[in-house]
Amino acid sequence: MDQIMSKVGSYWFSQKANKEIDSVGDDFTSMSSSIESGTKWLVNKLKGKMQKPLPDLLKEYDLPIGLFPRDATNYEFDEETGKLTVFIPSVCEVGYRDSSVLRLSTTVTGILTKGKLADIGGMKTKVMIWVKVTSISSEASKLHFTAGVRKTRSREAYEVTRAGFTVDKF
Numbered sequence: 577m578d579q580i581m582s583k584v585g586s587y588w589f590s591q592k593a594n595k596e597i598d599s600v601g602d603d604f605t606s607m608s609s610s611i612e613s614g615t616k617w618l619v620n621k622l623k624g625k626m627q628k629p630l631p632d633l634l635k636e637y638d639l640p641i642g643l644f645p646r647d648a649t650n651y652e653f654d655e656e657t658g659k660l661t662v663f664i665p666s667v668c669e670v671g672y673r674d675s676s677v678l679r680l681s682t683t684v685t686g687i688l689t690k691g692k693l694a695d696i697g698g699m700k701t702k703v704m705i706w707v708k709v710t711s712i713s714s715e716a717s718k719l720h721f722t723a724g725v726r727k728t729r730s731r732e733a734y735e736v737t738r739a740g741f742t743v744d745k746f
Contacts, residue, residue, distance in 0.1 A: 627653070630662065631737060638691040638714050640731055645670050645680065645740030653688065660688040668740030674733040677702045678709070681746040691715070698746070703727065 631641035681698035
């Protein structure tokens with residue numbers, strides 16, 4: 577009986593240890609990502625290249641300011657190519673007034689042009705199942721999401737920045 581209890585105990589202990597080690601690894605990855613995006617911001621500030629806030633950039637390109645969660649403040653934007661990379665502290669979901677939901681990875685990329693964000697990576701929406709969003713275009717009071725099929729939503733629902741709720745995986 578002692579041998580059985582010893583084996584069960586060592587098995588349980590090793591499972592707990594593995595979970596803790598995985599958790600520490602995830603925490604380290606998250607911290608590393610945060611430090612990296614903060615470092616890029618600091619280098620740009622030292623170079624004298626101050627970026628406008630993300631909501632202002634989206635407004636300038638005729639997109640609603642609430643496409644990204646409130647805590648998505650660090651981003652890189654290449655005006656020549658239009659490549660936009662938005663850094664989000666953790667994988668999250670953002671719910672909107674029209675009951676739509678976007679799931680965002682820690683890094684969302686795309687090509688930003690007037691009224692459109694195309695070639696999107698790191699963003700999904702719920703259409704019975706989670707589907708990758710490939711582009712978002714703005715037209716007057718409507719937003720057109722392309723996620724396998726084109727889905728039109730009210731732009732008004734995306735005009736306010738909202739908090740993202742952390743989820744386990746993208």
